[in-house]
Amino acid sequence: MAVAGIRIMPTRGFLIEFKRRIKAIEEGYKLLEMKRDELTNKLRNYLESLKAARKHVIETASKILMEFAKVYGLVGPDVIDSLAASVGEIDISIIPVSIMGITVPEVRIDKLPEAKNKFPPVVRAIALTLYELFEDLIKITTLETKIEIISYDLERTNRIVNALEKIVLPEMKEIAKMIEDSLDEDELEEFTRLKIVRDKIVGGR
Amino acid sequence: MSTYLVARAHGLNTRLLPPNFFEALASVKKIREIVNLLSPTEYSKYIEKGEEIDIESLYKVYAQVFSDRLRLISLIPLSRDLAEFRNNIIMKYEVENIIKILLGLKAKKDFNEIEKYLIPGLKSRINYNELYQERTVERAIQYLKTKGYRISEKALELYTKYDTILPIEKELLSNNYKKLIEKASKLGRETKMLVKKLVSIESDIENIFTSIASLLYGYSIELIENLILPFSGRVDTKTFLTIVNSRNPREALEKLSIYNEIIVPLLNKDEFKAKIAALKNLSSFLNSYKISSSMAPPYLLYLIRKMEYEYKYLIYISYSIYYGSKPEISSEMLIK
Numbered sequence: 001m002a003v004a005g006i007r008i009m010p011t012r013g014f015l016i017e018f019k020r021r022i023k024a025i026e027e028g029y030k031l032l033e034m035k036r037d038e039l040t041n042k043l044r045n046y047l048e049s050l051k052a053a054r055k056h057v058i059e060t061a062s063k064i065l066m067e068f069a070k071v072y073g074l075v076g077p078d079v080i081d082s083l084a085a086s087v088g089e090i091d092i093s094i095i096p097v098s099i100m101g102i103t104v105p106e107v108r109i110d111k112l113p114e115a116k117n118k119f120p121p122v123v124r125a126i127a128l129t130l131y132e133l134f135e136d137l138i139k140i141t142t143l144e145t146k147i148e149i150i151s152y153d154l155e156r157t158n159r160i161v162n163a164l165e166k167i168v169l170p171e172m173k174e175i176a177k178m179i180e181d182s183l184d185e186d187e188l189e190e191f192t193r194l195k196i197v198r199d200k201i202v203g204g205r
Numbered sequence: 206m207s208t209y210l211v212a213r214a215h216g217l218n219t220r221l222l223p224p225n226f227f228e229a230l231a232s233v234k235k236i237r238e239i240v241n242l243l244s245p246t247e248y249s250k251y252i253e254k255g256e257e258i259d260i261e262s263l264y265k266v267y268a269q270v271f272s273d274r275l276r277l278i279s280l281i282p283l284s285r286d287l288a289e290f291r292n293n294i295i296m297k298y299e300v301e302n303i304i305k306i307l308l309g310l311k312a313k314k315d316f317n318e319i320e321k322y323l324i325p326g327l328k329s330r331i332n333y334n335e336l337y338q339e340r341t342v343e344r345a346i347q348y349l350k351t352k353g354y355r356i357s358e359k360a361l362e363l364y365t366k367y368d369t370i371l372p373i374e375k376e377l378l379s380n381n382y383k384k385l386i387e388k389a390s391k392l393g394r395e396t397k398m399l400v401k402k403l404v405s406i407e408s409d410i411e412n413i414f415t416s417i418a419s420l421l422y423g424y425s426i427e428l429i430e431n432l433i434l435p436f437s438g439r440v441d442t443k444t445f446l447t448i449v450n451s452r453n454p455r456e457a458l459e460k461l462s463i464y465n466e467i468i469v470p471l472l473n474k475d476e477f478k479a480k481i482a483a484l485k486n487l488s489s490f491l492n493s494y495k496i497s498s499s500m501a502p503p504y505l506l507y508l509i510r511k512m513e514y515e516y517k518y519l520i521y522i523s524y525s526i527y528y529g530s531k532p533e534i535s536s537e538m539l540i541k
Contacts, residue, residue: 066530070477073524073532077264078305078322085312088368116423117367120374121414122476124422 008175010182018179022172029164035100036161039154042099043147050143057136060129067126075122083123088113092138102153104146107138207392207502210291213281214508215499217274220247221515224539230522231534236260239523247273260527261321264520271516272326278509279328290388290396290502292328293381294509299329300377303349306333307370310342346373355380359431367428375415375432382408382436385506392502399494399503403510405438406490410483412440413467414476416448417457421474426450439463481533488514488538 008014072080091111096103115131118124226242233239240258243249243266251266252258258266275295283291302323309319316337323333330352339345342364346356356376363372382404389400415432418424429449435442440461448457454472461468467486470478491510498504518538525532 067477069528069530070525070532072528073521074477074480076305076322076520077524078319079308082305082308082312082314082319085314086308114368117371117425117428118369120371121418122480124418125474125476128422 008179010179010186012183015176015179015183018172018176022169022176025164025169025172029161029169032157032161032164036154036157038100039102039150039157043150043154046143046147046150050140050147053136053140053143057133057140060133060136064126064129064133071122071126075120079120080123083119083127087118090134099146099150102149104149105142107142109135109138207287208500210281210283210287210502211500211504214278214505217277218508218511220274221511222246227518227534227539230532233522233526236263236523236527239263239526260523263523265321265325267516267519267523268322268324269326271512272324274512275324275509276326276328278505286388286391287502290385290392291505293385293388294506295327296384297378297381298324298513299327299331300381302327302329302333303331303336303354303377304370304374306336307342307345307373310337310340310345311370342370342373363428363431367425369428372428372431375434378411379434382434389503396502399498399501400506401436403490403494403503403506405436406487408434408436409438409440409464410467410487412442412445413461413464413471413483414479416445417454417468417471419449420451420454420457421472481538484514485535485538 089111090109090113093108093110095106095108097106098104112131112134115128119127226246229242230239233242236258240252240263243252248266248270251269275298278291279295281291305322306319309316316334319337320333331349336345336348339348343361346361350356354377356373360372360376364370386397386401386404390397412433415429415434418432419426419429426449430446433442433445433449440463444460448460451457458468458472464486466482467479470476470482491507491514495504495507498507522532522534
């Protein structure tokens, strides 16, 4: 039973407190439902962005690889290897950002190695395209991480919302109804007893 | 003496691969097939029969044959002026080796990684290992200066400012050309004129690719201006400098219309296509050059360039096939 662990007492005081608890849980359920809807929207948007970004990256990367295959022998494998190895380092920062209370990473590129002025003809066009692609790759990585984190939280939220909607709240409402019915019955019993006693008292005079 | 040189050069020309070899390459899909085509040629002496050869080993084979041919030429007994002329033609490849070492130093590669792509066996005043042992590009340049190479402070300043070997590369190439013209001038007016003609066309092609760098790729104007080679060919050096400072591709298109087949793809950022067009242009020029120089010392320049093209063309084709790309093999790229 979802409300296991709570000692049910069929008293008016308990019923009032219980109903207050049900109301608080209902409000929490509504908030979580809103959170779930918002996370679903965000996830849908991220997935669309990811699909578009991936398509672009795959297309561009395929073109670059095809160009590279042509250029490698023309320029000289040693020249290309040396140029690639002498590219400087990249500095990035990972900044935590909150989305609906969930912490997701945002990647900020602090420093990209300089692409201009470095590369000889033929190599430079590919190198500069690769540099642009690099920023897209960072974007994809960030999106994929966000999607993973949000999906996990969405799954969890969904489970909680469903549990509240389908199990906890109905059970609690049922218990509240039972207590209410029980109290009503007691009241009726008491009233009937009092009436019988009054009738006896009045009848006996 | 020059007649003897030209006669030997004509003789050496017969050792080069015939055009039908390259036609046969058009249908090749694997490295093994290239090796089979090479089996009746001079290259086969460096390929073990029956052994599977990898692309790096094939590269070494090509370089070795090129080196052997240069060595044969360097052994021809000649008068002092002719020998200096010949040596300066071959010096271009020492410069290429030096640039590879400088690039390798900058990339912090091991010497054995660099060495396998050097043209071996060149009679050089530079000990490549010693050059490498300098460990940094700056110290390597000081070493080169002690061996007679002139590298200006401006080139060094640009290297430091933009962190690129390009200014040093261009200066070494430019000095090589200057020396070549200087040596050619000692062999007579006709020789000087023919050599200047080739140098200016090669410079034009280099300058086309250099001059549009700031326009298309945002390269620093200061850097690019200093990379323009100072040899006017069909296009004046001043024109290239105008293009460097221009922000309008139309201006480059108009001023370089004589090289339309190169500038059009270049402005579309199809550098590979532009490079192939440039190579075809150079081949075509060298084929006409062959006729005008056939009985003069510049025929040697023609021959060595032809050997260089064969060597580099084979590398390009082999790597293209290795990486699954269909190489451009056309008769227009052949020097006949």
